[in-house]
Amino acid sequence: MKAKIGDRLVCEGQHVGDRQRVGTIIEISHSDGTPPYRVRWSDGHETYVSPGPDAHVQPASGGS
Incomplete structure (x- = not known):
């Protein structure tokens, strides 16, 4: 998993x-x-996260 600042992290239940x-x-x-x-x-709230298999990254809109 890779992300950039501004991307959204979605963790499924x-x-x-x-x-x-x-x-x-x-x-x-x-x-x-x-x-x-x-x-x-x-x-x-703010936390540090090491996402598991139930999570995915949604790229920020308008990013390159």
């Missing part, structure tokens, strides 16, 4: 009824775009 968790990547620890990422979640 692991159990039936769980909701998606969506956040914006605000910091990348490695220059090649690999995790961990610092993410600002839609509820305003």
